[in-house]
Amino acid sequence: MAKKKEQKHIPVVTKKSLEFFEKYINNPSPTGFEWEGQRMWLDYIKPYTDEYMVDNYGTAVAVINPKAEFKVVIEAHADEISWFVNYITKDGLIYVIKNGGSDHQIAPSKRVNIHTDKGIVKALFGWPAIHTRSGEKEEAPTLKNIFLDCGCTTKEEVEELGIHVGCVVTYEDEFMVLNDRYYVGRALDNRAGGFMIAEVARLLKENKKKLPFGLYIVNSVQEEIGLRGAEMIAHRIKPNIAIITDVTHDTQTPMINKITQGDLACGKGPVVSYAPAVQTNLNKLLIKAAEANNIPFQRQASSRSTGTDTDAFAYSNDGVVSALISLPLRYMHTTVEMIHKEDVDNVIRLIYESLLSIEVGHDFRSIK
Numbered sequence: 001m002a003k004k005k006e007q008k009h010i011p012v013v014t015k016k017s018l019e020f021f022e023k024y025i026n027n028p029s030p031t032g033f034e035w036e037g038q039r040m041w042l043d044y045i046k047p048y049t050d051e052y053m054v055d056n057y058g059t060a061v062a063v064i065n066p067k068a069e070f071k072v073v074i075e076a077h078a079d080e081i082s083w084f085v086n087y088i089t090k091d092g093l094i095y096v097i098k099n100g101g102s103d104h105q106i107a108p109s110k111r112v113n114i115h116t117d118k119g120i121v122k123a124l125f126g127w128p129a130i131h132t133r134s135g136e137k138e139e140a141p142t143l144k145n146i147f148l149d150c151g152c153t154t155k156e157e158v159e160e161l162g163i164h165v166g167c168v169v170t171y172e173d174e175f176m177v178l179n180d181r182y183y184v185g186r187a188l189d190n191r192a193g194g195f196m197i198a199e200v201a202r203l204l205k206e207n208k209k210k211l212p213f214g215l216y217i218v219n220s221v222q223e224e225i226g227l228r229g230a231e232m233i234a235h236r237i238k239p240n241i242a243i244i245t246d247v248t249h250d251t252q253t254p255m256i257n258k259i260t261q262g263d264l265a266c267g268k269g270p271v272v273s274y275a276p277a278v279q280t281n282l283n284k285l286l287i288k289a290a291e292a293n294n295i296p297f298q299r300q301a302s303s304r305s306t307g308t309d310t311d312a313f314a315y316s317n318d319g320v321v322s323a324l325i326s327l328p329l330r331y332m333h334t335t336v337e338m339i340h341k342e343d344v345d346n347v348i349r350l351i352y353e354s355l356l357s358i359e360v361g362h363d364f365r366s367i368k
Contacts, residue, residue, distance in 0.1 A: 030082035068214035076193025077223030092152035100224030116162030230309035234316035248326035269296030
């Protein structure tokens with residue numbers, strides 16, 4: 001039996017690009033309010049591209065070879081889950097509603113930033129002390145009982161700080177590296193994706209690769225509330241091909257059922273998906289690129305939809321040939337999302353090598 005070829009890891013992320021990644025993660029970019037993060041992302045990617053555009057809702061697109069008729073998109077989403085101020089009590093406490101899929105169970109005792117026209121106001125999610133909670137069955141955190149305390153004792157004091165209904169609220173947790181192995185932070189879903197597609201642009205520029213098609217590097221807004229940014233920009237660009245990157249669940253930690261969620265792990269490579277929106281022959285091209293370049297990868301099946309911007313691109317216009325490359329992540333929609341450093345490198349490499357194998361006019365139909 002032939003000995004399996006050992007896969008040697010090839011680092012991609014540089015010290016300079018990691019500095020950008022940390023800065024990018026630490027900057028808040030809540031759904032509907034992504035513009036500061038988008039400016040930062042564009043400033044980073046501009047030297048590696050020819051031109052850029054931004055749509056009415058804030059989706060940012062950097063373009064290589066913009067005059068080409070054949071168009072390929074690589075895409076991630078820029079927004080992060082957050083909260084909206086919804087009700088201020090007469091005692092100066094603040095109740096919230098979700099902006100995206102925020103997890104109410106992790107909220108108690110978290111420090112937050114309330115974004116106002118006067119600037120950031122610090123606050124925290126309060127919770128009654130263990131000594132004051134009684135009864136055999138403890139009350140769990142829900143949207144009805146979690147609240148913010150910003151140090152005020154009246155509604156008027158809260159309003160004087162610039163806080164009003166509709167102010168957006170984000171967690172203040174920041175980026176860190178854990179055990180020289182994992183990147184950790186809030187909003188790695190999916191600003192890690194925005195970082196990775198920008199790194200693809202950097203590699204193309206530094207390696208002096210000339211693409212025969214137009215490459216549209218898209219950082220979409222409003223994914224967390226229904227793929228809305230991707231839906232809008234897909235109609236504007238009208239691409240021939242779209243390769244989407246987002247995160248997926250590492251299923252190796254407690255309380256996750258592999259029977260329903262699959263067997264995926266951080267550190268074992270990018271994840272290719274099988275779903276109706278994923279075009280079969282483009283998916284095969286990704287797998288072929290991984291195998292040809294010794295890039296480890298995993299496989300995931302998705303019932304009905306992928307739940308990512310892949311669905312928005314695939315079903316736009318007359319149907320766009322689309323596929324999904326996912327980054328395994330632990331603790332999604334918490335403030336301690338974790339991704340493996342080597343997986344980040346390998347997602348970048350897989351997108352890069354896949355682009356180099358795409359030909360202008362490539363017909364991905366199975367019946368011709």
